[in-house]
Amino acid sequence: MTKTKDDFGVRVKELREQLHLTQEAMAESLGVSFATVNRWENGWTVPSKLALRQIDLLCKENHLEPMTDTKRSVK
Amino acid sequence: MTKTKDDFGVRVKELREQLHLTQEAMAESLGVSFATVNRWENGWTVPSKLALRQIDLLCKENHLEPMTDTKRSVK
DNA sequence: CAACCGTTATCGCACATGTTATACTCTCCC
DNA sequence: GGGAGAGTATAACATGTGCGATAACGGTTG
Numbered sequence: 001m002t003k004t005k006d007d008f009g010v011r012v013k014e015l016r017e018q019l020h021l022t023q024e025a026m027a028e029s030l031g032v033s034f035a036t037v038n039r040w041e042n043g044w045t046v047p048s049k050l051a052l053r054q055i056d057l058l059c060k061e062n063h064l065e066p067m068t069d070t071k072r073s074v075k
Numbered sequence: 076m077t078k079t080k081d082d083f084g085v086r087v088k089e090l091r092e093q094l095h096l097t098q099e100a101m102a103e104s105l106g107v108s109f110a111t112v113n114r115w116e117n118g119w120t121v122p123s124k125l126a127l128r129q130i131d132l133l134c135k136e137n138h139l140e141p142m143t144d145t146k147r148s149v150k
Numbered sequence: 151c152a153a154c155c156g157t158t159a160t161c162g163c164a165c166a167t168g169t170t171a172t173a174c175t176c177t178c179c180c
Numbered sequence: 181g182g183g184a185g186a187g188t189a190t191a192a193c194a195t196g197t198g199c200g201a202t203a204a205c206g207g208t209t210g
């Protein structure tokens with residue numbers, strides 16, 4: 001019902017726009033459905049583990065910083 | 076409630092055993108949870124789009140035939 | 151035998167996803 | 181202006197998944 005507070009959506013959208021992809025094209029290249037990318041961007045859901053993997057792969061393929069700073073955690 | 080009729084489970088299990096992995100290790104290497112691999116093997120669910128991709132990647136990494144013949148379809 | 155231990159099987163619940171459908175916003179072109 | 185099409189937003193429903201727990205099974209070790 002209520003959207004998530006995370007900014008995944010914004011970051012996914014930025015990534016997508018940097019790559020000049022439509023939601024559908026991005027979904028295709030990530031291996032998910034269009035609705036899923038749309039839901040991320042509009043904050044209805046958050047990418048799953050596996051989806052995050054794909055997103056980071058996509059980032060690396062295009063020489064962009066990954067989306068998950070899970071390693072350098074805080075600080 | 077009822078298991079799926081697909082043989083994904085069998086094929087996943089065969090793949091896993093060829094690689095000498097436990098369900099947990101395979102889950103780890105695929106980026107999914109142990110329960111998910113277990114559900115595949117026992118036919119409660121079938122892999123999602125994204126999961127299938129990972130499985131095929133795992134196949135290719137080990138020079139085995141991919142699990143999805145979706146391309147060469149009927150022929 | 152019983153007591154572990156690694157592995158597997160199953161369940162329940164919350165949440166993510168796939169699919170399909172509808173509607174809205176543009177831009178382009180007549 | 182009005183239609184057509186691409187891109188997007190949103191919805192409902194079924195299904196897949198993550199997480200945690202519990203149980204069962206097979207070794208092995210005391």
